[in-house]
Amino acid sequence: MRGRRILAAAVVMGVLSALPLGSVASAQESPSPATTGEPVTLDVGVDTDVTSLNPFRICCGIDYEIMGLMYDLSWNYNNDTLEPAPGIITEWEPSEDYMDWTLTIRDDATFSDGTPLTAEDVAWTFSFIVDNQMPTLSLYFPFKPTFEVTSPTEVIWHSSQPTAAPDRNASLYILPKHIWEPVTAEDPYSAARQYANSEPIGSGPFTMVERSRDEFIHMQARDDWWGGQPNSVTDIVYHIYDNQQTMVTALRNGELDFVDGLNDTLWTSLEGQPNIATHKGDGGCWGNIAWNFGGQDEWPGGPAPGTPTNDPVIHEKDFRVAVAHSINRQELVDSVYGGTADVGYAMLMPGTNPSWQTEIPEDIRYDYDPEMANQILDDAGIVDSNGDGNREYQGNELNIEIMAITNVTGSAETGQFLQGYLADIGVASFLTNVNQSRAYDLWYTGEWDVYVWDWCPSPDPNEVLSYFTTDQCLGWSDGCWSNTQYDDFWELQGSQFDKAERKATVDQMQLLFAEEVPTMVLNYWSDLQAYRTDTFEGYVPSPNNEQGLLLFGWTDTSYMELEVVGTGEAAGSSTGLSAWVWIAIAVVVALVVVGIVLSRRRSNAEEA
Amino acid sequence: MGTLGYIARKVGAALLTLVFVMALNFFLFRIAGDPISQLTRSARLTPADQEALREDLGICQPPPGEARCSVIGHAATFPAYLRETLTGNFGVSVQSGDKVTTLIAERFWRTLLLLGLGTVFAIVIGILIGIRGAWKRGSFFDKSTLYGSMTLYSMPEGWLGMLLILLFGSLLAIFPSSGFQSPGNLSGFDQVADIANHLFLPVLVLTLGYIGEYAIVMRASLLEMMGEDFVQTARAKGVPDRLVRRNHAVPNAILPTFTLVFLSFGFVVGGAIIVESVFSYPGLGQLTYQAINTQDYPVLQAVFLISSAAVILFNLLADILYGHLDPRIRSA
Numbered sequence: 001m002r003g004r005r006i007l008a009a010a011v012v013m014g015v016l017s018a019l020p021l022g023s024v025a026s027a028q029e030s031p032s033p034a035t036t037g038e039p040v041t042l043d044v045g046v047d048t049d050v051t052s053l054n055p056f057r058i059c060c061g062i063d064y065e066i067m068g069l070m071y072d073l074s075w076n077y078n079n080d081t082l083e084p085a086p087g088i089i090t091e092w093e094p095s096e097d098y099m100d101w102t103l104t105i106r107d108d109a110t111f112s113d114g115t116p117l118t119a120e121d122v123a124w125t126f127s128f129i130v131d132n133q134m135p136t137l138s139l140y141f142p143f144k145p146t147f148e149v150t151s152p153t154e155v156i157w158h159s160s161q162p163t164a165a166p167d168r169n170a171s172l173y174i175l176p177k178h179i180w181e182p183v184t185a186e187d188p189y190s191a192a193r194q195y196a197n198s199e200p201i202g203s204g205p206f207t208m209v210e211r212s213r214d215e216f217i218h219m220q221a222r223d224d225w226w227g228g229q230p231n232s233v234t235d236i237v238y239h240i241y242d243n244q245q246t247m248v249t250a251l252r253n254g255e256l257d258f259v260d261g262l263n264d265t266l267w268t269s270l271e272g273q274p275n276i277a278t279h280k281g282d283g284g285c286w287g288n289i290a291w292n293f294g295g296q297d298e299w300p301g302g303p304a305p306g307t308p309t310n311d312p313v314i315h316e317k318d319f320r321v322a323v324a325h326s327i328n329r330q331e332l333v334d335s336v337y338g339g340t341a342d343v344g345y346a347m348l349m350p351g352t353n354p355s356w357q358t359e360i361p362e363d364i365r366y367d368y369d370p371e372m373a374n375q376i377l378d379d380a381g382i383v384d385s386n387g388d389g390n391r392e393y394q395g396n397e398l399n400i401e402i403m404a405i406t407n408v409t410g411s412a413e414t415g416q417f418l419q420g421y422l423a424d425i426g427v428a429s430f431l432t433n434v435n436q437s438r439a440y441d442l443w444y445t446g447e448w449d450v451y452v453w454d455w456c457p458s459p460d461p462n463e464v465l466s467y468f469t470t471d472q473c474l475g476w477s478d479g480c481w482s483n484t485q486y487d488d489f490w491e492l493q494g495s496q497f498d499k500a501e502r503k504a505t506v507d508q509m510q511l512l513f514a515e516e517v518p519t520m521v522l523n524y525w526s527d528l529q530a531y532r533t534d535t536f537e538g539y540v541p542s543p544n545n546e547q548g549l550l551l552f553g554w555t556d557t558s559y560m561e562l563e564v565v566g567t568g569e570a571a572g573s574s575t576g577l578s579a580w581v582w583i584a585i586a587v588v589v590a591l592v593v594v595g596i597v598l599s600r601r602r603s604n605a606e607e608a
Numbered sequence: 609m610g611t612l613g614y615i616a617r618k619v620g621a622a623l624l625t626l627v628f629v630m631a632l633n634f635f636l637f638r639i640a641g642d643p644i645s646q647l648t649r650s651a652r653l654t655p656a657d658q659e660a661l662r663e664d665l666g667i668c669q670p671p672p673g674e675a676r677c678s679v680i681g682h683a684a685t686f687p688a689y690l691r692e693t694l695t696g697n698f699g700v701s702v703q704s705g706d707k708v709t710t711l712i713a714e715r716f717w718r719t720l721l722l723l724g725l726g727t728v729f730a731i732v733i734g735i736l737i738g739i740r741g742a743w744k745r746g747s748f749f750d751k752s753t754l755y756g757s758m759t760l761y762s763m764p765e766g767w768l769g770m771l772l773i774l775l776f777g778s779l780l781a782i783f784p785s786s787g788f789q790s791p792g793n794l795s796g797f798d799q800v801a802d803i804a805n806h807l808f809l810p811v812l813v814l815t816l817g818y819i820g821e822y823a824i825v826m827r828a829s830l831l832e833m834m835g836e837d838f839v840q841t842a843r844a845k846g847v848p849d850r851l852v853r854r855n856h857a858v859p860n861a862i863l864p865t866f867t868l869v870f871l872s873f874g875f876v877v878g879g880a881i882i883v884e885s886v887f888s889y890p891g892l893g894q895l896t897y898q899a900i901n902t903q904d905y906p907v908l909q910a911v912f913l914i915s916s917a918a919v920i921l922f923n924l925l926a927d928i929l930y931g932h933l934d935p936r937i938r939s940a
Binding site for chain 2: 051052054057193194196210212213214215216218237239240241242243245246247249250252253254255407435576577578579581582583603
């Protein structure tokens with residue numbers, strides 16, 4: 001009996017002693033894959049899976065990253081300015097009256113199934129979006145244009161009014177007509193939204209070769225992409241983590257090369273770690289508080305017509321300015337975002353909109369000054385006349401309904417701070433924390449006065465500027481703010497073809513927006529990234545400035561430029577036991593079980 | 609009451625419970641909010657489009673002028689939900705547009721493997737520890753396993769998981785820290801080994817976390833049994849201690865543990881939300897967690913129904929087998 005145990009122990013010890021040999025030894029002895037032609041895999045950690053593989057259903061960061069690798073854009077982004085750059089469309093020339101634009105389509109692009117990409121695909125994609133008014137995307141096509149294919153490499157964009165839209169980042173994924181037209185033949189809108197597109201066919205530099213939902217997405221570089229192949233990377237695997245701590249551990253132990261979207265605590269913990277570098281880039285969104293100006297009673301699904309849906313004091317500019325003065329933006333950055341965000345004033349951000357920056361003057365920044373806030377309210381007659389510590393407006397006690405959204409970064413915490421700031425200026429409030437889905441319910445019914453949310457602008461200002469026009473009430477507008485001057489500016493910038501003239505108008509809009517504070521820009525978020533320095537080098541920020549992101553930016557430059565360091569594998573990374581070790585363990589376990597059974601049988605027999 | 613009557617009574621009660629669970633699932637997930645609002649925040653989606661979307665997803669149409677459906681409004685769609693559910697159609701995910709049955713089928717076996725292995729290991733080891741501890745009451749083994757299993761049982765699974773990731777994934781660099789499999793379309797032994805590597809840490813957490821439960825119950829039950837007359841009689845007759853334990857004490861002491869085991873298997877299908885989350889394990893627990901966050905009603909309804917049905921089924925099996933093992937139960 002004892003002999004068998006010693007034998008089993010020896011086998012186990014033998015197995016265990018062989019454990020580390022697999023991964024470490026191979027990492028130390030293998031030659032560089034770049035020299036052997038072996039696959040070079042970039043392992044990226046993210047905390048969400050793609051929402052969908054259907055370009056008409058995507059919404060969030062990783063969605064755009066994956067789509068951008070699988071599909072070519074109509075126009076790419078210039079990595080320095082984020083202005084339109086040649087993509088599938090290589091040239092775009094307007095007619096003299098700006099009613100027609102001639103788009104030249106590149107003649108060397110093919111889809112991953114081998115079908116050539118032609119002007120037909122471009123025209124079909126654009127027409128589909130316009131004809132079916134696909135949400136968000138149709139904003140890139142004002143005046144309902146039509147598209148005429150004049151040759152396999154030429155499309156004419158016909159507009160009913162002069163337009164500069166083709167020169168304003170109408171960067172859309174070009175879909176293969178031969179796949180999507182049959183799919184959307186009947187009931188196009190619903191069919192396009194419901195199509196799973198589980199095996200996407202695109203013309204981009206990578207194809208998706210493998211996906212395990214909520215676990216990983218495996219992309220492989222195409223060898224026939226018109227733009228050439230990446231310098232080193234042949235494969236990208238996006239590993240999806242529910243738990244950021246686990247993701248950071250995987251980066252530390254070399255399972256991952258790059259991680260994105262870290263929270264500030266974990267990101268800070270990685271600073272100064274061996275073989276790891278951290279990077280803070282533009283998060284692409286600004287946090288805000290937005291006032292509800294009412295109007296939800298006009299919505300078909302809203303409350304009965306005539307039902308008040310907000311506190312009337314919100315229409316008083318003095319009130320909004322006073323609240324703005326009560327808010328300490330820097331405190332929010334430090335306390336809510338751990339110092340990793342930046343104080344912001346304008347809706348066009350330095351990282352996303354580098355060509356559209358407007359300096360907001362100090363007098364309309366409404367910086368933190370509670371004394372001034374109180375003074376403004378007193379001067380406006382919004383006072384505490386009954387001495388209960390709370391101000392009144394038109395004879396009614398103020399009680400502002402704050403809505404915070406629990407699954408929006410920093411919203412709940414900012415909501416708590418806002419409640420304190422309002423209390424400091426004698427304004428009572430109550431805070432409702434809801435998830436995003438519930439927030440939309442309340443948004444429709446107007447059961448809120450101010451909410452804490454965010455906006456994420458595109459490089460061209462047209463889209464984000466449009467959100468605050470009167471037309472967008474009950475559409476994309478936060479709270480149905482309506483200002484005819486702002487609306488006029490928006491129309492004007494849409495028809496200005498000279499970049500400098502348009503910039504001047506956009507400046508006016510930003511200043512008016514800051515002065516009227518229908519929505520108060522609080523801070524610009526950061527995307528916190530980290531990467532191993534002993535596996536790959538040569539990340540190129542997008543845009544190519546301090547705020548640019550190393551991956552998940554506006555271009556896929558990094559994937560193309562990265563170079564392998566050493567073997568491309570971190571020493572000591574854990575890949576698990578080999579099949580032979582598991583077989584040995586199984587044999588040992590089986591031997592032990594059989595031994596126990598035999599031993600019991602023998603002892604039973606002896607006792608009998 | 610005869611055996612058939614006993615079984616019929618238990619099956620009837622199980623079916624009634626199942627219908628109650630279905631009704632509860634249906635109404636519970638419609639109270640929190642309206643998913644259509646989230647999907648349609650666009651002026652370009654007309655009320656007619658929204659109506660069509662609601663019809664597609666089987667979600668109640670609010671009456672004119674109302675933002676949400678009343679309970680009565682939702683109740684009107686309940687028969688359709690019942691009909692579709694009973695025919696195996698759980699609808700499509702509000703978030704991804706995928707069929708719910710596809711989402712569940714992808715994860716079902718992974719969860720079954722993870723929870724099944726963890727539960728089986730915990731049961732076997734826990735029972736063995738409980739038996740030996742009770743038989744050697746007060747010994748070093750008894751004290752150390754009792755305190756050890758109590759400590760593990762009271763330890764948060766998430767924290768234990770993080771500790772094991774740091775130890776095995778980072779310091780020793782032996783096992784991967786997350787997922788179910790590696791990319792690369794592996795097959796054969798390589799695939800089995802790869803899955804075993806990924807399962808090792810989460811299964812270890814579940815095993816360590818649940819051992820205490822079985823060990824404590826088994827130990828207490830056996831200690832009680834050891835004082836019984838028939839055990840004393842067997843000893844007085846000179847039956848070897850080992851056989852007294854194996855043939856007289858343990859078979860009678862294992863009945864309470866038997867119930868616990870069946871209840872545990874009932875929960876296997878529901879998934880382990882915390883463990884699956886820590887190890888980013890793509891199972892049903894993770895699916896449930898994501899569906900809760902996104903108010904994905906069709907997915908939530910299906911997952912809760914399946915996991916509830918599993919618990920009801922295993923309770924039923926436990927009742928029937930217990931009735932067989934201990935006839936006194938049938939007449940109770």
